[in-house]
Amino acid sequence: MILKEKFERLCLNFTNDSDLIEKFWVEIEKNYSAKSRHYHNLQHLENMFGEIENVKDKIENFNIISYSIFYHDIIYDATSKSNEEKSAEISKERLEYLGLNNEEIHKVYEQILATKSHKKSDNEDINFLLDADLSILGKNDEVYLEYTKQIRKEYSIYPDFLYKPGRKKVLEHFLQLENIFKTDYFKTKYEVQARRNIESEWRNL
Known part of the structure; x- marks a missing residue:
């Protein structure tokens, strides 16, 4: 599996403990493969890596952003408002074991927390991470429609009369931004x- 190999290669930059690397990969795979994960799953990670690879030459620290991708949704509960904080905490614990220094661990922690508010940052690596995370919003009609169905399934605990107003609020937030994407590369792409996708979804809710 490409993702597993990516994770192994990434970790080998910091440790030679193959048992530990395997243990942490199994945890990632298990969490992202949970039955409740219809969108925030391993495919989402693959898509993010596919996007971020295209701007690799613009990333200051590719190891850090890679860890942030792997861990940013390791905790995902549609009913919780603290997924990012919990995911960041897990990344902190795991990366200490893997041998990253405090500065590197803090950078991953901050990047993961940034995926909560998706606000433009002074740190361009954070902006690239956020744009890769939201890249699904700019895909073609068919892919976007499938994404909206997957998100609805993740929130299936909520009936339409609760889900639709909440979803509309999220979409309105994006439409009110001067730019959805923070970096020139993703903005152009x-x-x-x-905006076309989001407006269409909003009208159909």
């Missing part, structure tokens, strides 16, 4: 289509 996805901004126009993302």
Whole structure:
């Protein structure tokens, strides 16, 4: 599996403990493969890596952003408002074992927390991470429609009369932003289509 190999190669930059690397990979795979994960799953990680690879030359620390991708949704509960904080805490614990220094661990922690508010940052690596995370918004009609169905399944605990107003609020937030995407690369690639997709979904809710 490509993701597993990515994780192993990444960890080998910091430790030679193959048992520990395997243990942490199994945890990632298990969490992202949970039955409740219809969108925030391993495919989401693959998509993010696919996007971030295209701007690798613009990333200051590719190891850090890679760890942030792997751990940013390791905890995902549709009923919780603290997924990012919990995911960041797990990353902190695991990366200490893997041998990253305090500064590196803090950077991953901060990047994961940034995925909560998705606000433009002074740190360009954070902006690239956020844009890769939201890149699904700018995909073609068919892919976007599938994404909306997956998100609805993740929130299936909520009936339509609760889900639809909440979802509309999320979509309105994106539409009110001056730019959905923070970096020039992603703005050029996805901004126009993302707004079209979001407006269409909003109208159909």
